[in-house]
Amino acid sequence: MKTFASDNYSGVHPEVMAALQRANEGHAGSYGNDPFTASATKKFKEHFGNDAEVFFVYNGTAANVLGLSALTHSFHSVICAEGAHINVDESTAPEKFLGCKLVHVPSPNGKITPEQINQKLSRQGDQHHPQVKVVSISQATEYGTVYDPGEIKMISKAAKDAQLYFHMDGSRLSNAAVTLKKSFRELTRDAGVDILSFGGTKNGMMFGEAIVIFDPALAADFQYRRKQGMQLHSKMRFISVQFEALLTNSLWERNATHTNSLAKKLAAKLRALPGISITQEVNANGVFAIFPRPIIAPLQNDYPFYVWNESIHEVRLMCSWDTTEDEVEQFVNRVRELVGKSDQ
Amino acid sequence: MKTFASDNYSGVHPEVMAALQRANEGHAGSYGNDPFTASATKKFKEHFGNDAEVFFVYNGTAANVLGLSALTHSFHSVICAEGAHINVDESTAPEKFLGCKLVHVPSPNGKITPEQINQKLSRQGDQHHPQVKVVSISQATEYGTVYDPGEIKMISKAAKDAQLYFHMDGSRLSNAAVTLKKSFRELTRDAGVDILSFGGTKNGMMFGEAIVIFDPALAADFQYRRKQGMQLHSKMRFISVQFEALLTNSLWERNATHTNSLAKKLAAKLRALPGISITQEVNANGVFAIFPRPIIAPLQNDYPFYVWNESIHEVRLMCSWDTTEDEVEQFVNRVRELVGKSDQ
């Protein structure tokens, strides 16, 4: 049964699965020295520019942490939103691996502003204090909202003005690109991003994320960081070929369009129900909603999902590439039924 | 074309691929909260005992480093063979993640002895010196040799006598088990091993290794180490189901038996050629041989492989689960041809 718990509850898209089968022929060089990696790398360069460098790793935590490692020394700090994945959902991987402090700013919608960045700069040059070196944003955010290109450029300007690097956690960049009708490049490199985590797993892959580095100088030693970070896959072709599939025939776009659209529908239908309010703009594949408290437990029994904010009984509902309209409909029906009961 | 470069040049075994297909049905709980992980875990417990705890990670470097992290504080050191994978082939992942020093001992055949352990203990209790806390061995070793159960027990005794933990890098444990005709358990837990890295990728999987912990107290916090170590897979079922396949109908054993047997044949045929000598006992799937220098480059042109020791022109030849007898035969024929030429 399908759930709305997380986009990582979904399986592997059939086109990705077919690609994995296709790659499983005979021997191939290990650690990336294979034609599938060459081909997937070429696809990335088509999207991001020929001198962009791409490194495949296993998961999003690693993509973020290793990407940040190329931008920091251990006496640095990284500005991010309070609810950023790197701040609250990656254990202490960033602190352990980077040595850096994460400096978080409040963000009810998951986005940060140039003003918030500027407010954290008052102790630059003071040896006693962690030195801000990077701004990291999530696009789409953990709240299903997106930064439009203008907002990204404003953050980039604030970062560059303060001699900071600009990092983007793009585990759901495809969803943002579809919503904003912009290319990957427009939302990243052209908007001033230095290093990008490009998501694969949540958008239909079995495993694998990509780190895209726009300044070759930052990429020069990156292979060592990946290996040291325990993220160099021996049978690399099996990550690469998945990315190749994702970037072929716009599979990334079809999947993201589908999940975005379902999320919008889900939100619209829920909004129409009494006692339910939608708390965030629905710009990606997640819906944040306040539910009547009594319906949450029985609903979770049928459809696992996460309560995001216990105190206001806000829940998070995620649509996946394999979620269907029917399933959304059935879910909403069940909500309606429970709301009706709890109303009596 | 098949090569003898590394067992990680091979693809994914058809039974593993079928299992991946089978697991790709609908939604499943993420991060291991799924039936495939439960089932694979059960298989491990059948092999290693009901209170053994197993944690799946992405690769062997992580299996080794995270396993060691449960046994050490950062002021400790780890004794290992000079050529151990953790010592020379995992970048500085052990030092970076553990903070520990690796104390290596010379080992022409990849094995270490109780005497070598004892010689490294003279500064225990001296606050200026790294404190030895773990002995780590590879089974089979990086040289294709194996420790017999008696040798493992002797090392275990030396370790326990010195209050050290005992870690085993078992990325090719299946090969050793087949050669020694012993169960996994006899070669690990029953012989005194505390934590085991159990290999999957080299024995026919697409990705994934397992960390098996025999003392539940050492496993208590391990989930946090895995997540912090950037090794927690969201769509965990796709690692788990591969291990389930490997441990079903003895696939692990069939594969290891096949590769071991090919390696023995390869060694026997090479040994018969003039100017070639076999430098290590062939107890797993690797053959180490001294080749006439002039044949190496042309041979590598057809069949990639690694020169292990440049100064004595020693090469390493690895057989994989998908290598065939015919391919071994063809390779030997090519060697024979080149040897003949170089002889003239």
Place this chain on the structure above:
Amino acid sequence: MKTFASDNYSGVHPEVMAALQRANEGHAGSYGNDPFTASATKKFKEHFGNDAEVFFVYNGTAANVLGLSALTHSFHSVICAEGAHINVDESTAPEKFLGCKLVHVPSPNGKITPEQINQKLSRQGDQHHPQVKVVSISQATEYGTVYDPGEIKMISKAAKDAQLYFHMDGSRLSNAAVTLKKSFRELTRDAGVDILSFGGTKNGMMFGEAIVIFDPALAADFQYRRKQGMQLHSKMRFISVQFEALLTNSLWERNATHTNSLAKKLAAKLRALPGISITQEVNANGVFAIFPRPIIAPLQNDYPFYVWNESIHEVRLMCSWDTTEDEVEQFVNRVRELVGKSDQ
């Protein structure tokens, strides 16, 4: 000229200087194997109990970080006040050395409450999130306020209820003890503190802080942490004898009584001036005051001090063991003069 910038602008108390001279006789065992260390350790045990273990280090950053290292694994987090020294004034030493995240709570007066601790516990047991393991408080706080014994016990109870350790940064513990008329032991061990940083440098020493560990099990391996932390002094007698002096004839108490009393006088006199308000209770040797903005720069010209909060022109004024009543008087006179001018 004396300033009010920091208590570390002061020199070394004559009795400490005399002790250093006294210790400078002939040879002594290094690394703590000397009679001065034995004697200083005995003094600590008189204060804290015979089974308390004490380790001397160079500075307060190290005392805090190494103390915390004995209480944490790298996947843990530490709750502290937003303005805690470990959070904002020790670069990224805690993150780098511990790997842990510091989880700070807002604290206008430098103190934290049991409720704030409880609010940070909602993700205990969730492998994705840093696991809270320690509560760290400063006594006296960075704002010159103190926790009374009842407050410390309440925090201790909240910590123990949640199976957390309790750490105290006591770089100004002497000041708190004098204000509260309590023994060191009553404010630390007897109130549930597990590990204490005991300040020396700010209370008249040349260099050196002490880490006091109340549970011998936590101290068992601590010597290795100190050495690894680059904090083991070879000529240890010269730290030890300073602590011996500080704990002899109540020098610690005389110094703290003096500085506390000066701070109270300074606050009283400033409060009487127009346009000046005192923003924190004056319970230690620091005074926090809002000054008319125009007087700050000319005043700093004569008497260096720190602006604590630029936006509200709040300043911090610290009294040292060697500050005199006359100097306080002269300073206030200068403030009065400037206030008068700025008023016109």
Place this chain on the structure above:
Amino acid sequence: MKTFASDNYSGVHPEVMAALQRANEGHAGSYGNDPFTASATKKFKEHFGNDAEVFFVYNGTAANVLGLSALTHSFHSVICAEGAHINVDESTAPEKFLGCKLVHVPSPNGKITPEQINQKLSRQGDQHHPQVKVVSISQATEYGTVYDPGEIKMISKAAKDAQLYFHMDGSRLSNAAVTLKKSFRELTRDAGVDILSFGGTKNGMMFGEAIVIFDPALAADFQYRRKQGMQLHSKMRFISVQFEALLTNSLWERNATHTNSLAKKLAAKLRALPGISITQEVNANGVFAIFPRPIIAPLQNDYPFYVWNESIHEVRLMCSWDTTEDEVEQFVNRVRELVGKSDQ
């Protein structure tokens, strides 16, 4: 009583003690913002060049580790002699703080050769292997031997040829300079050294070592490394003024000349005794000698010293700035007496 255990058994030279007294006047800016630090820095620049940057830290472990941190990323390795202090006497501080591997080479006399460096470079560019980035030598070595300027330049050339940095642990550089009749600069900067640990404690100071950086680019962020490394002293003037004393009226030279000369005398007298052989050239303040085993324990009873190599009963005898000729004479007499007895 004087011992021959270590030069850190000695106390503080009277001229250093007087300097400490002198600095103990009124207030001074903290963290190095004081006239004593300015003055000591100037002295260093006179020795090492005006653009050399100097940072004072507490001890030698920190000087070495922090110096190396400016030269490495965590995926690097550092070549050093097997018996180098960083390799065997600094716990795991280097591994923990740097993340790097120390790659040691055998060295019976404490020195390493260009050939040994070259032999460790075969895996440069291989992502699986720690990448050599620094060569570190000790001058004088831990065995009391010295590199002459030609040898240093040869090592420097090997390092530069391989794009490696060159680090020198100069905790006893003064002893080497006296022996070689060369300036500090000739033995370091002019010979190609990039970063130097300059020893203070063993040559008559109470505490404090200096890190001297010859390339300003390497020094740019160093203040943050020092603070993060828990090595920034608040009352910095008390380290600085000691270095000022050491570099004034050639105190460093007088002390080193004295200890070198005593060591030579001690060696000469011991060599004349039956059954005793000197195992290393005596070029600094240490004497390594093989003693008849039966005399060691009774001699240690009177005069503590270290057995360096238990298996061949080799001992280490260190002369300090405060050791006298009479004490050497008495010690030798006692040795002679014990040798006589053991001979009977």
